[in-house]
Amino acid sequence: MKNLIQCNQLEIGYSSKTDGSKRLFPVFDLQLNAGELTALVGPNGAGKTTLLRSISGNLKPISGKIFLMQKELQYYQAGELAKIISIVTTDKIVDNHISVFDVVATGRYPYTGFWATLSVLDKEIIFSCLELVGMTDFSERLFHRLSDGERQKVMIAKALSQDTPIIFMDEPAAFLDYPSKIELMHLLQKLVRQHQKTILYSSHDLDHVLQTADRLWLIAQGKPIQTGIPEQLVLDGLIESYFTRAGLHFDAEKGKFSHTFSGKKKIFIKAEGINGIWLRNALDRKGFVESDDSQCELKIEIIDQKFHLTIKTKIYVCIKIEEILIQLSEYEKAD
């Protein structure tokens, strides 16, 4: 089974009594491939959460059909669906006394009886899921005392203990610091590659998405949904057209957005290695563009681990990047 979810002629959005239904995108077809890490990307407010809720059966589509493993989504019982799709949302758990173990244990509820008694097997599954996300030592801890990153891992363990082929995650990296984001993305890749999960996660963070996702669903309000592998979407210029706003442009070579400064100064740089990388970063940040012209008014060379900055005819020898920036800003003021 290649596609787990198939959307046909789907229209989604909100219907309200006062001003009729509000459609988010033109009618679309969409499919979620098995065994892939798919990222749903788009600017804030584009409708990522609404799309996720619609295809997880939480929100009724305005029109069209959603097939989950060849059967129409609306014909699934709630208990049946709980064994196929699990979710990780941005919702906060407000209770102060719930333990990590108890949170993960709820993932087993669709499999337990009326009194929610956990069998030995259920407990083994719960601990193995905690182990998979690296939270074994936290099982007795209180959930509300954990950091955002740890909570996110516990919620993923909950989704894993639900033992579903599909996992949906709404902005899983939103509240995480940089290292936790990287850690999370590695975990998602591991779950897809080694544990045969199909994961669909939403994100507004293109940097991470371009580095990790197998496939992108690119959305922007009112525009048709685009799908494809990340690299192809970059080359086709679609990322730029779906994300761009005034004052920003997408640098396809770096895979990053940057400000478009008017009247950029040109500078010739001859520097290699790690010093060269961060020197370029600093200059880029200050709105300078690298020039190929060695006769340029501004020049920087690294000689004997020192920066030799040439402004017109004067040469400054700088040890730190900050000194260069100070000289350059004085030059800009005088100019």
Added chain:
Amino acid sequence: MVPVRKIWIFGVITGFLVLLFFMNLFFGSVIIPFNQVIRVLIGNINGTSQTETLIILNFRLPQTYTALFAGAALAVAGLMMQTLFRNPLVDPSILGISSGAGLGVALLMFFTGRIGSEAFAGADWFGHIGLTLSAFLGSLVVLSLIIFISSRLGNAITLLIVGIMIAYVVGALVGLVKYFSQKEDIYAFAIWGLGSFSNVGNSQLPLFIGTIVFGLFLSLLMMKSLNLMLLGERYAENLGLNIRISTIYIVLITGFLTAIVTAYTGPVAFLGLAVPHLARSIFKTADHKILLPASMMLGGVLALFCNLVARLPGFDGSLPINSITSLIGAPIVIWFILKHRNFSAS
């Protein structure tokens, strides 16, 4: 299954429960020697005066049972409301169900004008039944309204706001009825509003206990739903819970328990708010498999303790239970919250 430490705590609470139960029989505004009380209890009435037998069997015993079951019911109702609305500050009165009982009583005294202050001494059997019945009907009307609304909303926060609004409306209606009532009737209403565990006579006790035990049993059936609701609506729904139906069941059971208790005892504040906090703090868990029985037992313990304080020797008769539960309940909650804060800061 349940860790040994938790079984120990349950054991200690059971000990307190038994101790307080008997203390409620032994102590009161009339001093009766211990051996006399024991004689009456084991049915050996020889040598005890008729008054003493009457006090123990017809006053202290039903009052003790009433406190025990009312406490358990209010605590469980409070726990379910706090979980449903995911808010630690709500209690069983939040949806206006006890205000509904108040309105029933206010209307009864307005239309019949027959409830004088003597009805509260238990002499007037008809007045008593009328009071209970009108309070129950009043809360039932509000409960039906809430159920009707929650079946259409299916969203806990909206339901909470609507419930609070209904409580205000009902309170305003009570105010109107009071305005047009006679002075003596308003006094009688005020007395009812102070709450009392001594309104349930021996003849009504089986019905009172039976209905509450039934309600408590139903609450145990909601264990799994309540645990799922702790995660919030979207997670709960994804895990297979029908939010709408579960909400209706929980409101129905809570309303039923609150209506019964309020009808018989008048409004009793704070037990429903305080006891779930005690249960969570003592057992250090959010699992309703433990919290539901724990709240029942701790509710009974706290109600018995308050009832004991209300009838301490030296007072003529008993103090209003509604004031005692607040005076004792509020400091307990503050103490536990402060303790919990220190714990989390370290």
